[in-house]
Amino acid sequence: MSEDAYTLTEDQRDLQEAVRAVVADKVAPYAAEVDRDSRFPQEAHDALVASDFHAPHVPEAYDGVGAGALEVCLVIEEVARACASSSLVPAVNKLGSMPVLLAGSEEVKARYLPRLARGEGFSYGLSEREAGSDTAAMRCRARRDGDDWVLDGQKSWITNAGVSEFYTVMAVTDPDAGSRGISAFVVEKGDPGFTFGEKEKKLGIKGSPTRELLFDGCRIPGDRLVGEPGQGLRIALRTLDHTRITIGAQAVGIAQGALDYARDYVKERRQFGRAVAEFQGIQFMLADMAMTLEAARQLVYVAAAKSERDDADLGFFGAAAKCFASDVAMQVTTDAVQLLGGAGYVSDHPVERMMRDAKITQIYEGTNQVQRLVMGRSLLR
Template sequence: MSDDAFTLTEDQRDLQEAVRAVVADKVAPYAAEVDREARFPQEAHDALVAADFHAPHVPEEYDGVGAGALEVCLVIEEVARACASSSLIPAVNKLGSMPVLLAGSDDIKQRYMPRLARGEGFSYGLSEREAGSDTAAMRCRARRDGDDWVLDGQKSWITNAGVSEFYTVMAVTDPDAGSRGISAFVVEKGDEGFTFGAKERKLGITGSPTRELLFDSCRIPGDRLVGEEGQGLKIALRTLDHTRITIGAQAVGIAQGALDYARDYVKERRQFGKAIAEFQGIQFMLADMAMQLEAARQLVYVAAARSQRSDADLSFFGAAAKCFASDVAMQVTTDAVQLLGGAGYVNDHPVERMMRDAKITQIYEGTNQVQRLVMGRQLLR
C-alpha cells in the first residue's frame, strides 16, 4: 500500500485470496470444534506452515518469506475472520520473535529464525500475575553462574505456551536498577527446570492454550541473552509498538467475520412477511457496524505502514490501531449477536464465539486503558 493511496497492491490482493483459500479449506471447518473442545487448532497450524503463513514476517535471509508489516496484518485478518484462535499462530510467532529481530545478535538470529520459518513456534514471556501493566514490577530473576544464566520465577498469561518451541522471556538481572535491570533471553521448551502451568480456562480464544511459564533453577547458555544486559524492558516495549498492530488486525478480522455472518442472516430471516434486512432499523445497525469496521481497518493499515518504516510516531499509531480496532470488534460482534436475536445467543451460530473472542483484543498486549495512556503521553511529549 503506497502512502498516498488507500488501496492494496495486486500482490497484496493475491495474498488475501491465497490466505482466504487456505482458511476456507483448513481453518473455518474446524473453528467451532476447536472452540467447543478447547483444543489447539492443529489443522490450521499445519496448513499455515505448509503455505508459509504461520510466520510470514521472518526475513528471507533466514529462510522466511520476508512479508512486510501490512502483509502480516492481512494474513492475521483473514485467518481471524474464521477463527481467532488460529490467527494467534502468526500473531504470536511475530510477538515472540520480534525481540530477537530487533535486538538479537547475528548468531542468535541465525540460530532461531530459520527454525521459526520451518514451523517451530515462538512465544513471548513478559507479564506476571503481579506485574501485568506494571511490567517494571516483575519478579522473575536471572542470575549469572559462570558463562550461564539461571532463571527462577514465573510468567503468566502466555499465549501458545506448551506448543511453542521457543520463548523470549524478560527477567530481572539487576534488582537495584529498576526498569534498567531487566534483560531478555531465549528459553527453549526442553530446557531443564522449565515447565508449564495448567491450561487456563478462558472466555474466548479457547483453542489457543494460555499457561504459566515456570522456571526452577532453569539454566541456559550465556549466548541466549537477547541484546544487551539491562535492555530487556526497552526491547519489550519496542516489540509491542510493532505487534500491537497485529492485534488490531485480529480484531478487524473477527469483526468482519461477524458482520458477514449477520448480514447474510438478516437477508434470510423473515418476520412480518419480509426479510428483516428490509427494516430500516436493521439497515442502520449494519451501516454503523460497517462504517466503524472500515475506519478500524484503515487505521490498522496506516499503522502497519508506519511499523514497516519504524516511524517516530509508531508508538501512538500502534496503540491507536489496537485500541480502536478492538473496541470496534467488541461493538460489532455484540451487535451481530443482537441482529440474530435468540439465535445469536446459542452456539449453533458463530457470532457468540466471535463476541467472546473479541473481548480479549481489548485486554492483551496492553489493556485499552494502557493504550490510551501511551497515546496521551505521546501527544504530550
C-alpha cells in the same frame, strides 16, 4: 467493500486470496470444534506452516518469506475472520520473535529464525501475576553462574505456551537498577528447570493454550541473551509498538467475520412477511457496524505502514490501531449477536464465539486503558 477501501497492490490482493483459500479449507471447518473442545487448532497450524503463513514476517535471509508489516496484518485478518484462535499462530510467532529481530545478535537470529520459518513456534514471556500492566514490577530473576544464566520465577498468561518451541523471556538481572535491570533471553521448551502450568479456562480464544511459564533453576547458555544486559524492558516495549498492530488486525478480522455472518442472516430471516434486512432499524445497525469497521481497518493499515518504516510516531499509531480496532470489534460482534436475536445467543451460530473472542483484543498486549495512556503521553511528549 473492504478490499476496495484501501489501495492494495496486486501482490497483496493475491496474498489475501491465497490466505482466504487456506482458511476456507483448513481453518473455518474446524473453528467451532476447536472452540467447543478447547483444543489447539492443529489443522489450521499445519496448513499455515505448509503455506508459509504461520510466520510470514521472517526475513528471507533466515529462510522466511520476508513479508512486510501490512502483509502480516492481512494474513492475520483473513484467518481471524473464521477463527481467532488460529490467527494467534502468526500473531504470536511475530510477537515472540520480534525482540530477536530488533535486538538479537546475528548468532541468535541465525540460530532461531530459520527454525521459526520451518514451523517451530515462538512465544513471548513478559507478564506476571503481579506485574501485568506494571511490567517493571516483574520478579522473575536471572542470575549469572559462570558463562550461563539461571532463571527462577514465573510468567503468566502466555499464549501458545506448551506448543511453541521457543520463548523470549524478560527477567530481572539487576534488582537495584529498576526498569534498567531487566534483560531478555531465549528459553527453549526442553531446557531443564522449565515447565508449564495448567491451561487457563478462558472466556474466548479457547483453541489457543494460555499457561504459566515456570522456572526453577532453569539454566541456559550465556549466548541466549537478546541484546545487552539491562535492555530487556526497552526491547519489550519497542516490540509491542510493532506487534500491537497485529492485534488490531485480528480484531478487524473477527469483526468482519461477524458482520458478514449477520448481514447474510438478516437477508434470509423473515419477520412480518419480509426479510429482516428490509427494516430501516436493521439497516442503520449494519451501516454503523460497517462504517466503524472500515475506519478501524484503515487505522490498522496505516499503523502497519508506519511499523514497516519504523516511524517516530509508531508508538501512538500502534496503540491507536489496537485500541480502536478492538473496541470496534467488541461493538460489532455484540451487535451481530443482537441482529440474530435468540439465534445469536446459541452456539449453532458463530457470532457468540466471535463476541467472546473479541473481548480479549481489548485486554492482551496492553489493556485499552494502557493504550490510552500511551497515546496521551505521546501527544504530550
